[in-house]
Amino acid sequence: MNLFFQQVINGLTLGSIYGLVALGLTLVYGILHIPNFAHGALYMVGAFMTYTLMIDLGSPYWTAMAGSAIIVATLGILLERLVFYPLRHSPPIHHKIAAIGVLLFLEATVQLFWGADFRRIASPYNGILRFDGLIIPEQRLLIICGAITLLIGLQYFLRKTMTGATIIAMAQNRDGAFLVGIDSNRVAMMTFGISGALAAIAASLYAPINLVYPSMGNLVIMKAFVIIILGGMGSIPGAILGGMIIGFAEAFGGFYFASAYKDLISFGLLVIILSVRPQGLFAKGAH
């Protein structure tokens, strides 16, 4: 039974990270209808920023995470202004090509300055908590609690504040949003900023139990795409639940079948769910 609960903890950990990354991706898609392939690169830059602030500049973990979130949020806003905004009247394929270009550019830039080596961020929370035979590493607990806190905060921002509601309004009816006087540029920049910050925080939370390297975002972004397709493109609850489904499927599948096939499980699930429900789990009202 303990082994089962151990997998629940692992599933929650993975699901929290996937959910945070997918949430940023789905927010941008919901508003601007851009599949931002560069989102995985923002995740990777987030991990490198935390690494640099912590290891090279000696900042405490939380300060490094906040600094990384601010830097990547700014990078996200710059991407919107310099790359996607000028393409706003172009055919959709141009956004996709530009996003892939940004992904390659960011990876190559990081490789130029930091090299291609694998790096490790030593967690300041490396203790282990034990509850009745159940082993919970502190960092994993931090990931779960951190993600839940962020999700609640984001939900509050989106549902209860006028500024946050502009993002939801823009996703539900773009013309309607223009007609009530919402400034689309402001919403687009804000969405890219939030999306970048979420990616950086997810990377900073996950990096201490993983490795940091220039292509670390590639598998994560593929999973995030699986998640938002599963959950329904543009759906916020879909991204959170989809993240948990993939996280749990990987944790349990990896443990009870074979850990070597855990990535295969995500994509297998995608095929199965799309066969049964092609619009995704939460597609109602999503794009």
Add this chain to the structure above:
Amino acid sequence: MLQLKNVDVCYGSFKALSNISMTVDTGGLVVLLGANGAGKSTLFNTLSGLNRPTAGDIEFEGTRLNGLKPNAVVSSGIVQCAEGRKLFPQMSVHQNLMMGAYVHRRDRQGNKRRLNEVLELFPILEEKAEQPAGSLSGGQQQMVAIGRAMMSRPRLLMLDEPSLGLAPLVVKQMFETIQQINSLGTTVLLAEQNAFAALKIATHAYVMENGQLVMEGDREAMLGNEDVRKAYIGA
């Protein structure tokens, strides 16, 4: 209040509006008649800043509107309630109405007062306040759309086909409400195909065909005009 001088709008090489000149006086209820595709919605979207005029001038209360962004147009006091309602379907009725107050978001007291005025116009919306707007009937959705536009505190309210797809009884109530909004001090520009009902409450009317204004006059003149009666009233 609103003056258009020789306004042209083009979509690529297609001229959607040609040489439009019109005036809307403060306190008036001006009706724009025209068949589908005549250019009424294009004109409204141009006034809202969603389309840019390729020639001509648009002036509102002495300020030139050409090239202003939609948010600046709403802030200046021109608000459109568009055809198809353009609501936020998963948001509640209350949230939809409050989104209408976006440009006045810092004036919480003023928004509260305005919300009460809107709920007096449409009492049913108070009962439905927590329901998603997308789950309401067509008539109730139209009330939310007009209510949301009123929350933006327009001095000029543009209503694009508000009676479209509604039951006859609801249409009658809708026109009464529009007249009430006008009598409370909001200038109204109303695009309609339901010409008889619209002309009954109008102070002035324009007729649009193929992107051009082809006729204008006050209510009596338009109701008495043989061409208008044949083309739009069917009598």
